[in-house]
Amino acid sequence: MFFVVRNRLDPSDYRVAARSTVSSLNGQEDIAVFELADWQQFDATAPAEARIASGMAEVIGDLSEMTSDVAPGSGTTLAEFLNTTLNDGDTLTFCGHSMGGTFTIPWGVSVKQQSEKNIHVQVRSFAGATAGNSAFATHAENVLGSGLKRIVNTLDIIPKAWNATSLKEIATLYEPVIVLPALLRILIISFAELVMAGYDYTQAGEPETFSFGVDPELTGFKEQYDYQHDNAYLLYYDLQMGKDIIYDIS
Helix, strand or coil, rough: EEEEEEECCCCCCCEEECCCCCHHHHHHHHHHHHCEEEEEHHHHHHHCCCCCEEEHHHHHHHHCCCCCCCCCCCCCCHHHHHHHHCCCCEEEEEEEEHHHHHHHHHHHHHHHHHHCCCEEEEEEECCCCCCCHHHHHHHHHHHHHHHEEEECCCCHHHHHHHCCHHHHHHHHHCCCCCCHHHHHHHHHHHHHHHHHHHHHCCCCCEEEEECCCCCCCCCHHHHHHHHHHHHHHHHHHCEEEEEEECCCCC
């Protein structure tokens, strides 16, 4: 689910890297957005109105109880490891893409609020969906301040979920290269307006945005989506999978 690393050149700089969706359970958690959970269960200082998607609440609960099976934190939860390892003034940055980009924001907020040390917590959220409602988004902004940074490709579908206004953009997002059937466009807009509007899902913080445009050679919706959600972010940072990034799910 995640790992922690320390900067060899700056021992006060720690990073927590979280993975994206890799299992059917993760997929179920991604779309468990039709019920909201009280955020106060993870952060007693939050306003009563602050709520997050039930799927993300389940993820945060699991993360808080998860223990490491490798040294130096073997047998400890992340909170226990951080409280015994970090010093006042250290920086802890949570990083994640897609599902990881969604839950790193509430995760970062909860860790900061529960930390026994005076540490600087940052979040670098890439391609994440909305984690909770507007009250939660405002609370996250207040807790993390300038430490909160979202990086978003404006042609990526995932950051447009689950806010009702941005969801509607998906219906015509890749036009004129890809034009969805009229019925499907109507269904997307109706789902946003009639189903999701009442949940008040809201992204936290103003994003750093980019776009390389719709790739005219990718005429299939899934092909275009895959490029915009994955490869475009690598291109933005001039990275190459297999060269700059070695991915081994094992």
